[in-house]
Amino acid sequence: MSAAETWLELADEDPFGVHNLPYCAFGQDRFRWPGVRIGDRILNLAAAEGRDLIDAGGAFLGQATLNRFMSAGPPVWRRVREGLTELFTTPRHREAVEPLLLAVGDVRLDLPFEVADYVDFYSSQEHATNLGRLFRPGGEPLLPNWKHLPVGYHGRAGTVVVSGTDVPRPHGQRKSPDDPVPTFGPSARLDIEAEVGFVVGVPLQAPVPIDDFRAHVFGAVLVNDWSARDLQAWEYQPLGPFLGKSFRTSISPWLVPLDALDAARAPAPPQDPAVLPYLRAADHYGYDIELEVFWNGTLVSRPPFAGLYWTPAQQLAHLTVNGAWTRTGDLYASGTVSGPTPDQTGSFIERTWNGTHPLQLADGTPRTFLLDGDTVTITATAPGPSGTRVGFGEVTGTITKPE
Structure with a gap:
């Protein structure tokens, strides 16, 4: 799927289009949340799950890192990826998703996961x-x-x-x-x-x-x-x-x-x-x-x-x-x-x-x-x-x- 097929204004060659969707942990002030990148913006995954826009089985709710989501396993990973693709490619979701997007340059990027070993x-x-x-x-x-x-x-x-x-x-x-x-x-x-x-x-x-x-x-x-x-x-x-x-x-x-x-x-x-x-x-x-x-x-x-x-x-x-x-x-x-x-x-x-x-x-x-x-x-x-x-x-x- 090309960047042009999203409702976001992304260049076709954008390396952070819907085909990628890399995860992160980001913060503002003393708050920290799990997120996913699309273009030059980050979707707050805790807020998205809290509003029933995606289903991660609660893996993002109240979390500051990706560890709980990563532990959920491939079926949950695939379900969330499919759900995010749906959110970013179907125009009817724009009104619900856009308020939850933040510019990459406006947030603090932290370690995306707690390193165990x-x-x-x-x-x-x-x-x-x-x-x-x-x-x-x-x-x-x-x-x-x-x-x-x-x-x-x-x-x-x-x-x-x-x-x-x-x-x-x-x-x-x-x-x-x-x-x-x-x-x-x-x-x-x-x-x-x-x-x-x-x-x-x-x-x-x-x-x-x-x-x-x-x-x-x-x-x-x-x-x-x-x-x-x-x-x-x-x-x-x-x-x-x-x-x-x-x-x-x-x-x-x-x-x-x-x-x-x-x-x-x-x-x-x-x-x-x-x-x-x-x-x-x-x-x-x-x-x-x-x-x-x-x-x-x-x-x-x-x-x-x-x-x-x-x-x-x-x-x-x-x-x-x-x-x-x-x-x-x-x-x-x-x-x-x-x-x-x-x-x-x-x-x-x-x-x-x-x-x-x-x-x-x-x-x-x-x-x-x-x-x-x-x-x-x-x-x-x-x-x-x-x-x-x-x-x-x-x-x-x-x-x-x-x-």
Whole structure:
């Protein structure tokens, strides 16, 4: 369905038309509600359900986030999506709906859901190969386990923040190869990781079978997994990322439902060697999501999500196969999205090859890692039905001086 088929005045190419309908949590003053975006406006879902315009089984009433709605499951998700489509495409609903619409620019955008747990994966073969060459020069870029399982780490849910939140430069231990002992101070090699995150709606106290991905995952957000490379390089062996990652993770305010991404499904890369049975899906697919990374307004990279070696379904299956429970609001991210060329890399350590090949920004300055005052914005779109594009909005953050 095109934007032109709605009673709202939307351009045909609007990435937030009826084909998308991403969810959010928004506020004014001390009040906060769940919402859905259409064009450049947000429908107050609590008010819409309170007036019997949609039926979510009470999932929006009295709620400040999307968690209760996400936990309701696919039948309710589909019913609400169909109801919203009806509201926005049938002119007779205009009089009832229009008073409940607010301009995006007039509200505060908050975290769309309460984050239960956070896991970050390492699923791009190009990214893992690049970092292997940088961190372990002379050795095999990929560790022996990499093509047998989706490698990941358990992050910190309490430091996941919404787009627009400042990112204070983290402190920690650093040790270069020439230093006799480590030193302590603010990170001097602060970086980004451009990722896509998936959000669990329906919880399960058992492993999630790989073919049940759509029964449990509600939708997707953009993620910037800020990374202090000097802290990470010193501490990551043998237990992996810790202070180099846990200080901030930024996500976009718009939660795009999986149902909006059906046209973006794409065959995932073939896997060799063959994976174990619990990682074999009946339909081995990923999503054709095109990311863009801007550094102080300069477009520096276009990472392609479709090339990820491990799929979101495989990530969830592996995350839970040991018996780990899932909860509503669990966020798991893809890991850095990188393609085969430098202008497709999703981190600055790759884009500048560990600082040895500086980037020149639009203002003429050569740059390697992030300086105080720098702003990074990641955007993305995906194919929608009938030639439309599905917008993810953006995730942005500005580096501030150490706290």
